[in-house]
Amino acid sequence: MIWFLLLAVLFAFIMGIFQVPIWIMYGILIVVFLFFMLRNPLLFGKDADKMMAYLRKSKAPHLQFLYHSFNKDLSTAEQALGKIRSKKSRQTSEVMLLMERKQYGKAKELLMKMAGHKTKWYALADIAINEGDVEALKQNKKKIKDAFFLKMLDVDQAVYAGKMDEAVGLLDTMIPTLRGYKLLAAVQYRKQILEGRL
Structure with a gap:
């Protein structure tokens, strides 16, 4: 840019x-x-494979982090995390890494320091699902207005409950309507569910 x-x-x-x-x-x-x-396929792209190829070739540390994170290569993702210059991108990436490692306490501490926006409330709601905290889930879900994040919380709840077929079905209905980064996130999540990498 x-x-x-x-x-x-x-x-x-x-x-x-x-x-x-x-x-x-x-x-x-x-x-x-x-x-x-x-x-830039991450903005309006409709081909997840092209988006992953774009991330793989990118020199930007944030995009390298996303590529390695999607591929569950967390040690390489952590190396890319150290190179991210933007404070907001670094914090968001660090939260993603902590959540992948199921270090929810540290993730919540970091989220509390961040400004309130939809990704913060989604992450806090996702943590609440994984910790079984129904009240925190309700509070954080109320603050989310983005339909994509609300549907992803439904998928997260299905995964947490062990209803993998239901989660894949929800993603299958979402994917045709998505573009760019949201499409890539949904496709990769579906792939992880089907491969049993959650």
């Missing part, structure tokens, strides 16, 4: 030198921006 912004500034500077009308300049910048957004 930084390269895109640098190229946009350079492009705007060159067009300014040649005194190109502003509406043409904005039009070209919008087209270039849309081109870069559509090239």
Whole structure:
């Protein structure tokens, strides 16, 4: 993304030198921006295999972390975690890692330090499911407005109850309507359930 912004500034500077009308300049910048957004399969992609290949090839530490986390290679994911510069991304990734390792107490401590947003409430609700805390689940679920996260909590509850077929069925109904990162997360979760890696 930084390269895109640098190229946009350079492009705007060159067009300014040649005194190109502003509406043409904005039009070209919008087209270039849309081109870069559509090239990133994590935003609007509908092919989970292409998204995983994109993550595998990516040099960005956060995307490397996601790739290794999806593949349950937690030691390599932890190495990538140490390279993430963004505080928010690092905290979110650390929570994911702690939850994968079932270290729910540490994950809750870290979540309490984070600002309130849907991923925080989803993680706290998921921890409540795994700890059997019905009251905490209700409280955190009320704060979630995103339909995807609410449906994923239903899947998590089915997995926790040992109803793997029901969980896979819920994911099968969700997957055709999803795009980008949400699609990838649902497909990988389904794969982990079917392979018994939970």
